Amino acid sequence: MAENIHDRFFKENFSRQDIAIDFVREFFPKHLVGKINLDTLTITNNSYTDPALDEYFADIVYTCNYQGETTIEVAILFEHKSYKEKYPHFQLLRYLLNRWEEARKQDQPLTLLIPVIIYHGKARWPYESLPTYFGSVDANLMPFLPAFDYLLVDISRYPDEQILNFQNKFLATSLFLMKHRENEERLLAQKERLFVWLEEIIDTETGENYLHTSIVYLSRNLELRPKEFFQSLFSFKRTSSKVMSTYDQIVAEGAERTLVVLLKTAHQQGIDITRLANQDYGLSKERVATIVEKIKKGIL
Known part of the structure; x- marks a missing residue:
């Protein structure tokens, strides 16, 4: 269709607060879930993509309260491509800089942002840290590399039973359709x-x-x-x-x-x-x- 049908499906579903809350609950590390006040998860109108990033992913951004003191952002990023991006940290770094540059221009305090990539390709996406892109790096050079992580939700890695058993049926059905859309x-x-x-x-x-x-x-x-x-x-x-x-x-x-x-x-x-x-x-x-x-x- 004229528009990217995958983007539309992603945005129409993950813009729902209940789906976003249960998505965080199901896929985030437990030590993070325990510190995020899920009831405060609120969608924003912000998007930190630009023309250079549009070909890589669509985004939905939520703010939430962390440990009762700090406001953080969670960016759910839908990967456009049906294959693993070779250097995903490069695109994510540009995305993070867009967010912080926007805050600087508006004279706002910087907000920590957790990027989450949803990948719906058939081939597996093994997570790699940014330093591995450079091969063997001497310990003395490591301080000169940016250090940050992202959360990866590779739908193909999750068994059908696990997906179908999610309590939120909107989330379960949406992910199952994304995984088996051609089957x-x-x-x-x-x-x-x-x-x-x-x-x-x-x-x-x-x-x-x-x-x-x-x-x-x-x-x-x-x-x-x-x-x-x-x-x-x-x-x-x-x-x-x-x-x-x-x-x-x-x-x-x-x-x-x-x-x-x-x-x-x-x-x-x-x-x-x-x-x-x-x-x-x-x-x-x-x-x-x-x-x-x-x-x-x-x-x-």
């Missing part, structure tokens, strides 16, 4: 444990949003998986009644995005796109006419 057989085999909890909230805004987000995420590029796949995956009584309307809505959204790209390209090439509006694009004639007028006026 239809595995998804269908676990559908009872993945989505049966959605039955209880499907009539709420939260439930409908999660259904929509999940179907979009399991789409491939501009083409959806077959309708039958989603009928099987969400084959529960109350949920199934909403699946097809959601599916049709997503199909229409995809068709509209494709049409906008087609007509904008044609318009830029000097083609009279009014004539193209008479063709069948799977949208109403009124909607196509509106799109044509907005493109001609430069609104789209």
Whole structure:
């Protein structure tokens, strides 16, 4: 799709405070969890990525209270690439400097930040410390290397059972979908444990949003998986009644995005796109006419 579907799924789910709290509880070292006041975990509008970092990850930043005295930040970073980055500390160092430089410019006190990378590739990501990048380093030279760590959540390393047993079902289902997004057989085999909890909230805004987000995420590029796949995956009584309307809505959204790209390209090439509006694009004639007028006026 036009936007990075992995980013959208990550941001829509990990922007939820309850998911972030349980994520910290499940994946942070126990000695840190015991000192973080999870009830104070609050999402911010801050982002410390820049054009040089956009190709590496998306971020969501939370602030929280540490040991009842200190405010720290937790940056949950979603790794874009499906393979291990060779020197992740380099990107993270730029990210940390962006945060501290911003504080300096605004004359704010410096805040310690814990970077957490979520990696969803198939190959394992073994953690390496920054000094190992330089091979064998003499002890006398070590003080000249920056020293900091990051927390790594390599989803492929966690057994399915451990993920599915997480108490927070939003978190469990989201991570399982990220891990097995291309494995239809595995998804269908676990559908009872993945989505049966959605039955209880499907009539709420939260439930409908999660259904929509999940179907979009399991789409491939501009083409959806077959309708039958989603009928099987969400084959529960109350949920199934909403699946097809959601599916049709997503199909229409995809068709509209494709049409906008087609007509904008044609318009830029000097083609009279009014004539193209008479063709069948799977949208109403009124909607196509509106799109044509907005493109001609430069609104789209």
